[in-house]
Structure formats: C-alpha cells, structure tokens
C-alpha cells in the first residue's frame with residue numbers, strides 16, 4: 001500500500017457571517033454591564049440567529065451588541081437586514097442536521113453493506129469497517145441494523161445490497177480520506193462509500209472514525225458544522241435535528257463534523273462520541289424493539305480438515321447486554337455438537353474441523369435492544 005503525506009485537515013476555528021460578527025479576544029473586550037437596556041426585538045432576532053441570549057445576556061456597546069461574552073455584532077446588520085438575518089438564521093443551524101431524505105422503513109432499517117474486494121488488501125479500512133458498524137449498531141434507542149457482507153460469498157448473492165464500500169482506484173483527491181452518498185428519494189441509503197486506498201490512515205482508530213462518518217452520510221446526516229464550512233443546504237437539504245446544539249459552539253465532539261479526516265476514534269468506546277449524535281440517530285431511526293435483525297454468518301462454506309477458519313456475524317454490535325452464542329452441530333448423519341461457552345463476540349476466530357462431513361454453524365443473538373432472540377445458521381461442508 002502506498003502512503004502519502006497528507007496535509008492535516010483539522011477543524012479550524014469558526015469564522016462566521018460575512019462581516020456581521022467579530023469574535024474578540026477576551027483581553028480586547030471592555031467590561032460591559034450585563035442586562036443593559038436592549039430592545040426585546042433585538043434579543044429575539046439574536047436568539048433566532050442561534051445566540052444564547054439567556055445565560056450571558058445581551059449588552060449594547062457603541063455600534064455593537066455583545067453576546068455570549070465575547071462576540072460583537074454590528075447593530076446596523078441587525079436593524080437594516082433584519083429580515084435577511086431571520087432568513088439566514090432559519091437555515092443557519094449549528095447542531096446536527098439531516099438531509100431531505102432518510103432511510104425509510106421499507107428495509108425495516110436493516111441495511112446491508114457490501115465489502116468490495118478492493119477493501120480486502122487494506123486491513124485498516126477492512127477492520128475499521130467492523131468497528132464502525134458495531135458503533136452504529138450499539139447506539140441505544142436506535143433502530144439501525146447494519147450488516148457487513150462479503151461480496152464473493154455465493155450464499156449471499158441474492159441478499160439485497162444497500163451500500164457498497166469500495167476502494168477509490170485513485171479517483172479521490174489525496175487529501176480526501178473517504179466519501180459517501182446521501183439517501184435517495186425512494187428511501188434507500190446512499191449506495192456507495194469510497195475510501196481512499198492511498199490515504200495515510202495512520203492508525204486503525206483513524207479508519208474507524210472515517211467510516212463511522214461516511215456511514216452517517218449514507219443514512220442522511222449532514223456535516224454538523226455544514227454551515228460554518230460554507231456548505232450549501234442544496235440540493236440535499238440541511239434540516240435541523242431537534243434537541244441538538246443551537247449555540248455558536250456547535251458540537252465539537254460530533255463525528256459528523258466535516259474536516260475531521262485525521263481524527264481518531266477512541267477504540268475503547270463502543271458508542272458514538274457525541275451525545276448529540278446519539279440524539280440525532282434516535283430521532284431519525286427510533287427503536288422498534290419488536291423488529292428483528294436480519295443477519296448472516298459470513299465465511300467459507302467449504303473448507304478442508306484441520307484448517308483454521310474465521311466466521312463472522314454480519315451484524316456486529318458491542319451493545320451493552322448483547323450476547324452471541326455460537327454452536328456447531330453435525331448434520332446429514334454426522335454426530336457432533338460443540339458450543340462456545342465464553343464467546344460473546346460477533347466473530348468466531350480460527351475454528352478447526354477435524355472430521356469430514358456437514359456441519360451447521362449456529363449463532364444466537366440475545367440480550368440486546370430487540371425483544372426476541374435471533375438465530376442465524378450456516379451450513380459448512382468439510383472435506
């Protein structure tokens with residue numbers, strides 16, 4: 001794998017509204033008494049613009065209003081362009097935002113992500129995908145059920161393919177880690193995630209961060225900081241998600257902030273880093289506990305004796321309380337049974353079959369968000 005030295009795209013500070021707002025250093029701001037006599041209509045306008053006018057109050061200072069402690073706003077921009085500011089305020093969201101379309105219940109929010117062969121040679125993207133899926137599936141109160149499928153598994157040819165994750169074949173610019181599509185008008189998720197095979201993914205946690213982010217786009221999340229980045233609400237829409245930040249600070253923890261390609265995910269964490277991301281996910285996809293997970297066991301269907309084989313459940317989750325029980329049954333005349341006592345993972349690592357014949361591999365998911373346990377099986381022929 002070639003690696004390139006990539007310019008860091010760390011988030012930059014917020015530069016906000018053309019010439020209307022001046023963000024001051026603390027030292028430059030004179031002491032101004034709070035609760036100065038400011039007209040209610042001005043306070044209302046500032047509130048609509050997203051400023052927190054209740055905690056720090058609003059003060060009048062020469063040609064400016066002072067809000068949130070150290071931000072000066074020109075009075076004439078409020079008074080002369082009141083209607084424009086209101087208009088901008090309505091689309092000037094600072095918290096989590098969604099696209100016009102999201103994934104509808106057609107798929108009962110079971111979304112199948114197909115891993116293209118071009119990913120396999122890149123272990124960081126490959127393993128990052130499993131962790132990323134697990135993080136999305138672990139969101140409490142969310143109905144998203146993401147599955148990872150191997151495109152070459154013949155048993156899965158007829159399974160619906162919702163999102164394909166593929167290498168970029170040198171199509172992405174060198175400073176872009178990955179890209180993704182938004183949901184479409186017919187309620188399907190964005191159909192593709194492209195990861196930059198050359199991108200200098202320094203750590204597995206960096207790949208995880210990026211894939212979580214791209215999946216977020218596929219299910220209809222805009223950049224949380226889309227407005228600050230100068231991104232247009234069109235043509236996909238940028239609709240505010242209720243109960244997410246409205247202050248100028250935005251949500252610095254959001255994994256959906258743009259410009260965060262070099263960020264790393266805390267691998268000890270099993271959930272989204274921002275509570276507001278969780279709120280947004282639950283808002284778009286509220287849990288229906290009577291729904292079930294449509295999952296599959298991936299891995300080789302035909303294997304040789306004594307070889308080591310790894311099987312994975314397509315539904316990866318590290319949700320609190322979830323349990324994966326793995327069992328192996330001999331079938332078609334083969335007398336065999338084994339169960340794995342302490343394996344609570346969606347992965348069954350490096351198992352070996354010593355006797356030729358046919359086996360049924362069985363995984364039972366229980367204890368998670370959904371009411372009913374789910375049993376998934378796969379037939380394996382050992383020769």
Ligand SMILES: [Zn+2]
Nearest residue numbers: 213217223258
């Ligand atoms: Zn993005």
